[in-house]
Amino acid sequence: MESSSSQSNEPEPIVVVEEKQRDIDITTSTEPGSDITWRRTTGSDQDMDLPSSPSSSGYAGEGGGSTSATTGSLIEIEHDEIEEEQQLRIQNQIDEISITDSNSSWIPGKRHQNEDDGSISWRKRKKHFFILSNSGKPIYSRYGDEHKLAGFSATLQAIVSFVENEGDSVKWVRAGKHQVVFLVKGPIYLVCISSTEEPYESLRGQLELIYGQMLVILTRSVNRCFEKNPKFDMTPLLGGTDAVFSSLIHSFSWNPATFLHAYTCLPLSYATRQAAGAVLQDIADSGVLFATLMCRHKVISLVGAQKASLHPDDMLLLANFVMSSESFRMSESFSPICLPRYNPSAFLYAYIHYFDADTYLMLLTTNSDAFYHLKDCRIRIETVLLKSHVLSEVQRSLLDGGMHVEDLPPIPQPGVSHLGQHMLPSDSPERFKEANHSIGGPAGLWHFIYRSIYLDQYVSSEFSSSISTRQQQKRLYRAYQKLFASMHDKGIGPHKTQFRRDENYVLLCWVTQDFELYAAFDPLADKALAIKTCNRVCQWIKDVENEIFLLGASPFSW
Amino acid sequence: MATIGHNNLNAKLVLLGDMGAGKSSLVLRFVKGQFLEFQESTIGAAFFSQTLAVNDATVKFEIWDTAGQERYHSLAPMYYRGAAAAIIVYDITSSDSFSRAKKWVQELQKQGNPNMVMALAGNKSDLEDKRKVTAEEARVYAEENGLFFMETSAKSAANVNDVFYEIAKRLPRAQPAQNPTGMVLVDRPAEGSRAASCCS
Numbered sequence: 001m002e003s004s005s006s007q008s009n010e011p012e013p014i015v016v017v018e019e020k021q022r023d024i025d026i027t028t029s030t031e032p033g034s035d036i037t038w039r040r041t042t043g044s045d046q047d048m049d050l051p052s053s054p055s056s057s058g059y060a061g062e063g064g065g066s067t068s069a070t071t072g073s074l075i076e077i078e079h080d081e082i083e084e085e086q087q088l089r090i091q092n093q094i095d096e097i098s099i100t101d102s103n104s105s106w107i108p109g110k111r112h113q114n115e116d117d118g119s120i121s122w123r124k125r126k127k128h129f130f131i132l133s134n135s136g137k138p139i140y141s142r143y144g145d146e147h148k149l150a151g152f153s154a155t156l157q158a159i160v161s162f163v164e165n166e167g168d169s170v171k172w173v174r175a176g177k178h179q180v181v182f183l184v185k186g187p188i189y190l191v192c193i194s195s196t197e198e199p200y201e202s203l204r205g206q207l208e209l210i211y212g213q214m215l216v217i218l219t220r221s222v223n224r225c226f227e228k229n230p231k232f233d234m235t236p237l238l239g240g241t242d243a244v245f246s247s248l249i250h251s252f253s254w255n256p257a258t259f260l261h262a263y264t265c266l267p268l269s270y271a272t273r274q275a276a277g278a279v280l281q282d283i284a285d286s287g288v289l290f291a292t293l294m295c296r297h298k299v300i301s302l303v304g305a306q307k308a309s310l311h312p313d314d315m316l317l318l319a320n321f322v323m324s325s326e327s328f329r330m331s332e333s334f335s336p337i338c339l340p341r342y343n344p345s346a347f348l349y350a351y352i353h354y355f356d357a358d359t360y361l362m363l364l365t366t367n368s369d370a371f372y373h374l375k376d377c378r379i380r381i382e383t384v385l386l387k388s389h390v391l392s393e394v395q396r397s398l399l400d401g402g403m404h405v406e407d408l409p410p411i412p413q414p415g416v417s418h419l420g421q422h423m424l425p426s427d428s429p430e431r432f433k434e435a436n437h438s439i440g441g442p443a444g445l446w447h448f449i450y451r452s453i454y455l456d457q458y459v460s461s462e463f464s465s466s467i468s469t470r471q472q473q474k475r476l477y478r479a480y481q482k483l484f485a486s487m488h489d490k491g492i493g494p495h496k497t498q499f500r501r502d503e504n505y506v507l508l509c510w511v512t513q514d515f516e517l518y519a520a521f522d523p524l525a526d527k528a529l530a531i532k533t534c535n536r537v538c539q540w541i542k543d544v545e546n547e548i549f550l551l552g553a554s555p556f557s558w
Numbered sequence: 559m560a561t562i563g564h565n566n567l568n569a570k571l572v573l574l575g576d577m578g579a580g581k582s583s584l585v586l587r588f589v590k591g592q593f594l595e596f597q598e599s600t601i602g603a604a605f606f607s608q609t610l611a612v613n614d615a616t617v618k619f620e621i622w623d624t625a626g627q628e629r630y631h632s633l634a635p636m637y638y639r640g641a642a643a644a645i646i647v648y649d650i651t652s653s654d655s656f657s658r659a660k661k662w663v664q665e666l667q668k669q670g671n672p673n674m675v676m677a678l679a680g681n682k683s684d685l686e687d688k689r690k691v692t693a694e695e696a697r698v699y700a701e702e703n704g705l706f707f708m709e710t711s712a713k714s715a716a717n718v719n720d721v722f723y724e725i726a727k728r729l730p731r732a733q734p735a736q737n738p739t740g741m742v743l744v745d746r747p748a749e750g751s752r753a754a755s756c757c758s
Contacts, residue, residue, distance in 0.1 A: 236627075237628060240599030327582070331606050333605065336633055369636075
């Protein structure tokens with residue numbers, strides 16, 4: 001097999017050729033439309049969606065933009081492919097539409113199972129993730145059937161080993177619209193191929209999380225299988241976990257914890273959270289390593305045994321594992337799990353129990369015989385939670401939501417602010433006193449995320465009505481992600497403030513020793529006013545920190 | 559181990575078998591009377607309890623519904639240790655799952671509690687037209703190995719309660735409360751950390 005790769009700033013697709021098989025083009029520049037234009041209107045979709053490199057990918061159509069036919073002919077164009085492509089475009093639009101509805105409409109599990117690298121639809125996916133072994137065996141693919149992707153996997157492996165043979169390691173390759181990011185973890189290779197224009201650091205962070213998720217399921221000792229047999233087929237070991245990975249990948253576009261490396265709490269009164277924390281502490285003293293009470297992906301309370309600390313990334317992966325596995329909702333469960341940041345080589349045992357559709361308890365122990373003890377613990381915890389109305393407060397908080405930008409109190413505020421302000425009757429004059437923009441908060445504030453560096457926690461406001469669709473929210477998160485990466489860029493940073501205006505919004509970022517604030521405003525917002533508003537947001541967070549953060553003895557001290 | 563208190567029996571029961579054989583579906587049919595066409599894979603093991611009245615006694619089953627995935631195989635002893643009964647489940651439309659079931663029987667014969675009541679359940683009996691394992695073949699195998707055999711359908715509920723009822727009847731009950739040979743489950747876990755890992 002021969003492989004070659006090239007890198008240039010020109011939008012020239014890189015072609016990797018496997019001689020004895022058919023030609024494979026890993027970097028078809030098929031989507032000249034950016035993320036943003038793709039979403040706008042059906043009308044522009046028609047234009048923007050036209051494929052651009054017909055000869056390299058076998059697509060028909062005129063080139064739409066800068067990435068027009070640049071490669072030699074690899075695959076002959078066939079008529080039925082053109083038709084198929086028309087149908088697929090419609091299908092893709094339907095997919096987009098069905099996903100757009102709301103967060104809840106996202107369906108877990110693997111889709112497009114029937115695709116492979118020969119399918120045009122597969123090539124058009126904006127973001128691929130692959131796990132493969134260093135012998136080129138596919139382990140996981142976000143889209144399509146792993147077994148059918150053996151040839152493609154071998155190609156990826158060839159790229160990695162080609163560079164490794166030079167005594168180097170490949171980090172990423174830019175090819176037209178596509179970025180190919182590699183992460184090598186011993187015998188496991190992870191690859192992302194994306195046309196989403198996310199920064200390299202973000203994509204690499206996502207690959208790290210995918211690797212971490214794999215460790216949650218298998219631990220690092222899976223490496224030993226490859227030492228014994230380099231051709232080891234790992235796919236059966238991950239049987240039944242497609243939903244876990246697809247839900248994690250989905251969370252890259254809605255859960256800021258995936259790039260902030262912090263966790264978030266469900267807003268609750270201080271007393272309520274204290275009550276939950278106290279009973280968990282009792283349990284932790286009886287031989288439980290970590291006791292965590294969660295509502296969806298938000299923490300209600302958590303405690304760790306002495307000296308044990310839980311990394312926010314581990315929490316993210318654990319919560320994703322539990323929430324994406326339907327089986328935990330059926331009954332109480334006892335399952336081996338690994339916390340990669342705590343100890344990537346060993347399993348812990350997790351007792352998992354759902355109190356209601358949203359609220360669940362995770363008790364982690366090193367003792368594989370502890371089930372009945374943990375079950376007793378759960379019964380004790382449940383009694384206390386019911387008695388102190390924690391579970392009903394949790395449901396109320398879910399209904400109320402978190403911080404609404406419309407409720408941002410004016411400065412000076414004598415420390416009487418509460419999260420419940422938005423519950424004021426809608427005819428209250430106070431409610432609209434500051435809302436001089438028709439939508440959103442004061443000075444055109446649409447959304448913010450505040451990350452407390454000391455607590456390793458963040459709080460994200462509710463979305464204002466200007467950012468109501470999932471696509472808009474995803475776009476904003478991607479913008480935050482970019483902002484985060486640029487603020488933390490080791491080459492040119494770190495920076496303290498950043499003010500950025502484009503056609504979508506004004507983004508303001510402010511980093512101090514204590515916190516990071518990311519805020520999005522109306523694109524016409526006034527700069528001075530926006531800065532003033534950010535100060536008010538920080539003051540507001542200080543006023544309500546008892547309710548939005550888990551304070552006090554934090555086990556997050558690594 | 560089954561433990562006796564007056565006419566009440568507590569019995570730990572474990573379900574083993576290939577993934578997709580229908581272990582969770584059998585348990586959910588028995589415990590909740592439900593059936594889901596698309597039952598998600600079990601992670602680790604799910605715990606259920608259900609009480610049955612048999613003749614003059616009540617039997618409280620503590621049921622471990624284990625995951626059939628390969629990666630959990632090495633952890634199975636954690637769930638079948640000290641079990642008074644086991645249901646080994648296979649899918650009548652899959653010869654592979656029947657082979658897998660035989661391996662589970664062997665493992666239990668070697669490592670399980672010697673007095674364990676074992677049942678072999680050929681599940682998905684509603685899929686007669688896709689059958690790959692004949693009832694006769696399974697019956698002969700079960701007889702040779704001292705198991706009792708039933709074909710079940712979690713979907714139609716056929717024979718599901720019967721399997722559990724039959725186990726309840728066969729549990730040794732006149733036994734004095736001697737020290738069981740298996741592991742004794744205690745409320746308090748032994749201190750000290752033990753870590754298991756896959757593929758070791």
